[in-house]
Amino acid sequence: MERTILHFDGDSFFASIEQAMDYRLRGKPIVTGAERGAATALSIEAKRLGLYRGMPMKEIRERCPDIVVVNSNYTAYSVYARRMYAIVRRYTPLVEEYSIDECFADITGLEHAYSMTYEQIALMIKHDLEASLGITFGVGMGPSKVIAKIGSKHNKPAGFTPIARELIPAFLEKVPIGSVWGIGRAMTLTLSALGITTALQFAQKDEAWLREHKIAKPYREIWYELRGGFTKQLALEPDQIPGSIIKTRTFSPPSKDKAFVFAQLSKNIERACAKARGVGAHAREVGVMLKSQDFLYRNREVPLSLPTNDPMIILGALRKVFAEMFVPNILYRATGVSLRSLVHESALPQDLFGASAKASEQVAILSAVDTLNRRYGSQTVHLASSLKAVQHREPDRQKKRKVAQVKLSVEQRKKTIDLPFLGRVH
Numbered sequence: 001m002e003r004t005i006l007h008f009d010g011d012s013f014f015a016s017i018e019q020a021m022d023y024r025l026r027g028k029p030i031v032t033g034a035e036r037g038a039a040t041a042l043s044i045e046a047k048r049l050g051l052y053r054g055m056p057m058k059e060i061r062e063r064c065p066d067i068v069v070v071n072s073n074y075t076a077y078s079v080y081a082r083r084m085y086a087i088v089r090r091y092t093p094l095v096e097e098y099s100i101d102e103c104f105a106d107i108t109g110l111e112h113a114y115s116m117t118y119e120q121i122a123l124m125i126k127h128d129l130e131a132s133l134g135i136t137f138g139v140g141m142g143p144s145k146v147i148a149k150i151g152s153k154h155n156k157p158a159g160f161t162p163i164a165r166e167l168i169p170a171f172l173e174k175v176p177i178g179s180v181w182g183i184g185r186a187m188t189l190t191l192s193a194l195g196i197t198t199a200l201q202f203a204q205k206d207e208a209w210l211r212e213h214k215i216a217k218p219y220r221e222i223w224y225e226l227r228g229g230f231t232k233q234l235a236l237e238p239d240q241i242p243g244s245i246i247k248t249r250t251f252s253p254p255s256k257d258k259a260f261v262f263a264q265l266s267k268n269i270e271r272a273c274a275k276a277r278g279v280g281a282h283a284r285e286v287g288v289m290l291k292s293q294d295f296l297y298r299n300r301e302v303p304l305s306l307p308t309n310d311p312m313i314i315l316g317a318l319r320k321v322f323a324e325m326f327v328p329n330i331l332y333r334a335t336g337v338s339l340r341s342l343v344h345e346s347a348l349p350q351d352l353f354g355a356s357a358k359a360s361e362q363v364a365i366l367s368a369v370d371t372l373n374r375r376y377g378s379q380t381v382h383l384a385s386s387l388k389a390v391q392h393r394e395p396d397r398q399k400k401r402k403v404a405q406v407k408l409s410v411e412q413r414k415k416t417i418d419l420p421f422l423g424r425v426h
């Protein structure tokens with residue numbers, strides 16, 4: 001089936017967000033990146049003054065004394081990014097979170113579901129994004145990701161550019177080969193040495209030519225997509241919301257150490273929250289389970305005042321409950337946690353600067369934690385409250401763990417992690 005891919009690209013994203021958050025900045029030339037002394041992002045008005053990204057602030061102030069210079073606020077930008085993905089997901093589950101200000105969406109087949117043309121669907125999503133976030137988006141539409149990305153760049157700002165198959169050559173003719181997504185500086189030089197300066201010239205080559213010049217696979221894919229084919233699959237985020245997320249773990253030997261049992265619970269909470277963040281779920285209720293040596297179970301449910309997947313908030317809500325549940329001088333052998341009444345982040349209340357904004361301050365830190373734990377192994381970074389559980393070695397697993405620990409410590413040397421309230425391990 002012919003694909004219909006959309007690409008959304010926030011116009012001057014960071015600068016536009018600053019303007020959306022503070023009405024006094026609207027329509028004015030503004031620059032972000034004060035903290036690093038050079039422009040990180042420029043509003044459309046600032047770009048019109050001939051300022052550019054990376055330009056030193058000193059020079060900017062000299063040239064335009066009236067310009068507004070602000071510090072970057074990456075927490076706010078990442079909240080806006082998550083809202084952007086969530087809004088697009090209301091229309092199709094096939095969304096790739098490509099970068100903080102860009103995403104792809106596959107709307108193939110949805111014209112029947114919506115009884116609208118693909119153009120109308122694209123515009124509907126664009127309008128929703130712009131009305132909800134207060135910033136404009138460049139939107140491209142085409143049979144492949146490469147073509148959709150050419151479309152979103154075409155008519156800035158706030159453009160919508162559908163590129164139907166028959167229009168592809170006319171567009172590619174005007175696109176320098178170096179501006180095609182995925183073609184870097186080295187490949188641009190290689191291709192221009194072969195006489196190719198536009199995307200169209202590359203697309204018009206045949207397979208024999210690609211073989212003859214030993215064009216590598218990623219570039220053959222770009223070539224194929226420029227011709228209207230589809231090779232670059234969307235990297236989809238799992239956005240299915242499960243009914244609940246449960247994490248339990250038995251430890252041995254059984255323990256009556258209150259701090260140790262709480263650390264086990266804390267570790268389970270961290271694991272459950274990481275899983276919830278992976279699927280964009282927030283819990284409105286959390287269940288705790290303690291299991292003793294003689295198989296007595298204790299369970300408690302705790303409602304959360306705001307839906308969350310932040311382990312710090314959940315731990316805070318559970319501390320008192322745990323103290324009530326824990327019976328001294330009983331041997332415990334397992335703890336468990338279940339996150340329940342899950343809501344997808346797209347369905348969260350949108351009071352960005354109300355109570356949920358406070359919760360979302362942790363978004364950037366938690367996503368950094370998730371990245372580190374994905375890259376360097378789970379529990380590379382964890383809460384201090386989980387430390388006793390993370391350090392605990394199961395007697396029979398000791399040998400296996402030791403190997404893993406050595407590997408981890410090598411990685412640790414490469415990357416020192418120092419976050420204010422998180423326990424540093426190893």
Ligand SMILES: [Mg+2]
Nearest residue numbers: 009010011101
């Ligand atoms: Mg952008």
